[in-house]
Amino acid sequence: xxxxxxxxxxxxxxxxxxxxxxxxxxxxxxxxxxxxxxxxxxxxxxxxxxxxxxxxxxxxxxxxxxxxxxxxxxxxxxxxxxxxxxxxxxxxxxxxxxxxxxxxxxxxxxxxxxxxxxxxxxxxxxxxxxxxxxxxxxxxxxxxxxxxxxxxxxxxxxxxxxxxxxxxxxxxxxxxxxxxxxxxxxxxxxxxxxxxxxxxxxxxxxxxxxxxxxxxxxxxxxxxxxxxxxxxxxxxxxxxxxxxxxxxxxxxxxxxxxxxxxxxxxxxxxxxxxx
Numbered sequence: 001x002x003x004x005x006x007x008x009x010x011x012x013x014x015x016x017x018x019x020x021x022x023x024x025x026x027x028x029x030x031x032x033x034x035x036x037x038x039x040x041x042x043x044x045x046x047x048x049x050x051x052x053x054x055x056x057x058x059x060x061x062x063x064x065x066x067x068x069x070x071x072x073x074x075x076x077x078x079x080x081x082x083x084x085x086x087x088x089x090x091x092x093x094x095x096x097x098x099x100x101x102x103x104x105x106x107x108x109x110x111x112x113x114x115x116x117x118x119x120x121x122x123x124x125x126x127x128x129x130x131x132x133x134x135x136x137x138x139x140x141x142x143x144x145x146x147x148x149x150x151x152x153x154x155x156x157x158x159x160x161x162x163x164x165x166x167x168x169x170x171x172x173x174x175x176x177x178x179x180x181x182x183x184x185x186x187x188x189x190x191x192x193x194x195x196x197x198x199x200x201x202x203x204x205x206x207x208x209x210x211x212x213x214x215x216x217x218x219x220x221x222x223x224x225x226x227x228x229x230x231x232x233x234x235x236x237x238x239x240x241x242x243x244x245x246x247x248x249x250x251x252x253x254x255x256x257x258x259x260x261x262x263x264x265x266x267x268x269x270x271x272x273x274x275x
Contacts, residue, residue, distance in 0.1 A: 003110065003111045004016065004043075004108045004111065005017055005109055005110065005111035006108070006109040007039070007042040007043075007106055007107070007108055007109070008106070008107040008109065009042070009091070009102075009104045009105060009106045009107070010104060011023050011024045012082070014035070014038060014039060014042060016039060017111075019035055021035060021038065021081065028081050029081070030078070030081050031077065033058060033074045034074040034075070034077045034078040035078075036057070036058055037054060037058070037071070037074050037078055038078055040053070040057055041092065041101070041102040042102060042106050042108075044102070045102045045103075045104065045105070045106040046102070046103070047101065048095050048098055048099050048101045049099050049100055049101070049102075050098055050099035051068075051071060051098070051099045051100075052099075053099070054071060054099070054100075055067050055071070058070075058071075069207070069209065072209065073209040073210075075092070075100070076209065076210070078092070079091075079092060089103060090104070091104050135265065137265060139266055142262045142265040142266045143204055143207075143266055146200075146204055146259060146262040146263065147201055147204050149255060149258065149259055150197045150200050150201045150204070151197075152255075153193060153197050153226075153229070154194060154197045154198070154201075156193075156229060156232065157190040157191075157193045157194050157197070158190075160186055160187075160232070161187070161190050164187070167183060167186060167187075167235075168183050170235040170236055171183040171186065171235060173238065174234060174237070182235075186232075189225055189228060189229065192225070193225055193229070196218070196222065196225070200215070204266075211263075212263060212264075212267040215263050219256075222256070223256050226252070226255060226256040227253065227256070229252065230249050230252035230253045230255075231249060232249075232252070233245040233246075233248035233249050233252070234246075234249060
């Protein structure tokens with residue numbers, strides 16, 4: 001039998017060689033694992049694909065991962081891209097305690113026999129190389145370190161808000177004429193920061209399956225907030241000493257990048273895939 005290169009259903013097209021899902025020719029943002037789940041369902045339309053079959057296909061036997069959580073996360077992302085609903089499915093039907101079934105009509109496009117190039121299929125793996133360069137710590141360790149970093153920022157904010165008189169004097173002493181502006185900015189950003197850090201802490205503690213996506217959305221604003229608060233040691237340089245204040249600021253500048261790596265480590269363990 002000819003090798004299938006693409007599957008089509010309605011306005012969607014799944015390109016197996018490029019590992020891409022398109023809608024009316026426009027590429028959709030879909031990670032590799034949800035895409036592989038979709039391909040498994042498209043290979044057997046109208047037939048039930050069990051959760052055990054998906055586990056054997058997507059996760060090697062020596063991979064230690066929360067399979068149920070990983071599959072549920074992949075299915076949520078897949079349905080979101082397709083505009084599908086578990087309660088009222090158009091494409092993917094959940095078969096309770098068994099698996100899933102693709103309900104739509106699927107057309108398979110065979111790969112031309114003259115173009116049999118197994119080499120390019122390895123290119124998608126090259127795009128995932130940065131993931132393999134992440135530290136090899138456990139997901140639990142990454143979650144603990146990420147939570148501790150949020151607690152650290154919470155302590156900064158609460159300490160700043162604890163004694164506003166001292167904060168006002170420090171802002172005026174360090175920034176002179178701009179002290180009033182710095183004081184207001186510190187209060188506003190501290191209040192915003194408390195809310196954001198509490199959200200990240202609770203989402204991490206509850207192992208919220210979409211935390212990685214939400215964090216990517218929050219990261220630009222969170223990066224600006226962290227860079228602003230990285231300057232906070234300069235407010236008390238007269239007590240710390242200029243050298244220690246600058247060193248503390250440098251460490252705080254590094255923290256946003258640490259948090260991003262930890263988030264990627266948490267996501268890597270959730271979405272482990274077979275090679």
